[in-house]
Amino acid sequence: MAKSEYYTILTKIGIAKFIAARASGNGINLKSFKLSSKVILPSEEMQSLEEIVYEANISSKSVDESNPNYVNLMCHVPSDVGGFEVNAVGIYDEAGDLLAIGNLPRTYKPILKEGSAKELMIKIVMELSNAEEVILKLDPSVIMASRDYVDAIKVELNLKIDALTQKYDAEFKKVWNEFSKYLLESKFNTEIAKYVTLTTDQNIDGIKNFTKLPTSNLQASKDNELVNLATLKKNKLDLKNLELLSLIGFNVYINGTSLFKTHSMSNNVIYTNTTGFKTPLRITTSQFYLSGRGGDGSLNIYINNSLVKKISSIYESGVGDGKGSSYIPSTDYIHILNPNDTYKIVLNDLYANKITPTAQFLNII
Structure with a gap:
């Protein structure tokens, strides 16, 4: 079957892993994606992407409603990330191996300080045809969330x-x-x-x-x-x-009392849901840079001492003195807490500038 100008293929590592998974009856966890500014011709021999501009976990994975042989992968780039060009995408498993590589239409991802900002949603459709062949097809354009969605x-x-x-x-x-x-x-x-x-x-x-x-x-x-x-x-x-009350968007009770309570969070301090009820928890931080040039770090969120969210630092080249720096993007994480559940944040970077994450939950009165 002839390839289009823009397409995605499995690497040799990906082919081997899918064949092994099908032979053993185990699945493969497609976990993350990386975007590159380099113009490439996808090849089965590739083991890594160069000139990485962004990486994150795959936003969603679902079986297509109209075709049970299709698996949809959504790769989301938020509006506050940008200032780079996107030309290629790589799909990685939980072991960090590059399973699929694809080229994209040349797309520039701006940020607001440049006068424009937008979110990108890259949709990859994986078609499972038989035990020895897996074809990855890529939509011909980088798209925003559809109106139907x-x-x-x-x-x-x-x-x-x-x-x-x-x-x-x-x-x-x-x-x-x-x-x-x-x-x-x-x-x-x-x-x-x-x-x-x-x-x-x-x-x-x-x-x-x-x-x-x-x-x-x-x-x-x-x-x-x-x-x-x-x-x-x-x-x-x-x-x-x-x-x-929370679903329909009220911010106060009938008597005027605030629907939400907010408190600041300190690094590695355990907090407990003492409301006596099940309640949504929202943890937010603004984007902040790491003090060490080119350093890396992460902001980790724990519920009941289990890691539920890890926000890794992103390297940004050509800023400051021109040698680059790293930053942790803004965070907006929501989790449903049961009574007496605990939560905390752990900042894994000793040289980071001081930040103040906040936690918000329902004001149960």
Whole structure:
């Protein structure tokens, strides 16, 4: 089959690993990608890329919905990374071996300080045909996230909101039914007699039955006062459903209290979720440079002492005195914490400039 101008092929290492994996019944973990500014002609003999400008973990891996023989790999470059040209891509496994190599249409990745910024999403489709042949096809252009993808996410979010709304309504109806049942019990008639206002020579001695429940125009303001329907209707929105509030974008509770709590994080200090509830945790840092020229380092995020995210430094040539420097890109990591889960950050670079990561989670009140 004739190749197009831009294509991706397996290296000899990749071919050997796929054949071995199929023979043993084990899979291959396609973990990361690297981008190069060098114009290349892909070759099976290649073992590494030169002139690397960016590397990161593969953003997502999924089986194509319309063809079960296709595996889609998404390689994302954020908007705050750039100032370089992209001409080639390499796919690596968890052992760090180059399994696939491909050339790309010449694409310049700008950053905002140059007057323009954009995100890049490189999509690679892997077609599994038989035990001895794996063909990698590359879309003919570097693309942004498709409108269909964005619409699918919006539909999924709306479905979650609808489900939570139905759950909220069902729970409120359950509470209201229980309260209505209590109002109809005979013991309520006995208790309400203590609070009936008497006029002239009336008295309320003895047990009384009400053919119609007493009403009041006054709304309850204290816990030990009777509640009328107006009070319930006014206050029912005070029933807090944290998932619903966070999904639909509220930043405060009905009473004005902030929905979120934020605190600074120190290096290698363990923090604990003491809210007593399951809550989303968001850890953020801004981009910062390492003090040592050309040095490397990483920012690691641990949940319950297990590494869940590693942000490695990126080398940037031709800055400062022209000899280059390294920096750790900005971080925005979200994780769902269970009660009493612990979390911490570890900065593996003794020469890094001082930074202050922050942690944000729901304000459970």
